[in-house]
Amino acid sequence: LAKTTQPISMDSYEGQEVNITCSHNNIATNDYITWYQQFPSQGPRFIIQGYKTKVTNEVASLFIPADRKSSTLSLPRVSLSDTAVYYCLVGDMSGSYIPTFGRGTSLIVHP
Amino acid sequence: DTEVTQTPKHLVMGMTNKKSLKCEQHMGHRAMYWYKQKAKKPPELMFVYSYEKLSINESVPSRFSPECPNSSLLNLHLHALQPEDSALYLCASSQVAGLVEQYFGPGTRLTVT
Helix, strand or coil: CCCCECCCEEEEECCCCEEEEEECCCCCCCCEEEEEEECCCCCCEEEEEECCEEEECCCCEEEECCCCCEEEEEECCCCHHHCEEEEEEEECCCCCCCCCCCCCEEEEEEC | CCCEEEECCEEEECCCCEEEEEEEECCCCCEEEEEEECCCCCCEEEEEEECCEEEEECCCCCCEEEEEEECCEEEEEEECCCHHHCEEEEEEEECCCCCCCCEECCCEEEEEC
16 A cells, blocks of 8 residues: 655635645555545545546646655635645545545645 | 535534435436544545545545445535544545546535534
């Protein structure tokens, strides 16, 4: 099971771009990288998923270098409502995969 | 409809009580999950049901008993809980089991007195 490491917390200001990096040095060939966002007292919400290079959707971009040992979630022009905990998960698509949330990164966006 | 519903929102129970948490989804998903989340901690997986069969039990104490009556419903039966079991209990579903997009419910805030 690939272990993930993220910064515990980050601070930013409205309008800035925020990049949160996740390390997963022992990622396996079949593993994908998935990011979730969680607001207090709510369930996590899926943000983005990728395998390699770059993935972009209406919410965020995910950058994965060639060695896939890390990934970066990029949030463009954050607002106060982006204040949340962001989790990086790594695993395969098999039914035996055990979803494991690491400690996550607590992002605080300031006015 | 991309919603996972959970009832009740809040539950207070004594250590001798028996109660149940309920979860429902109508997205046609065939995998459903129970997670436990303590304050300022990440969600911890408890159980995974795949095609209505229990596929993963993360060594959860027997005082927690999951049940999947059909593909849309997931229950968690609680009996003889301890105060340290107080937490937010989250239900989630996905099309199939695996690292695929999970849809989470809002959770049930459980307090054991």
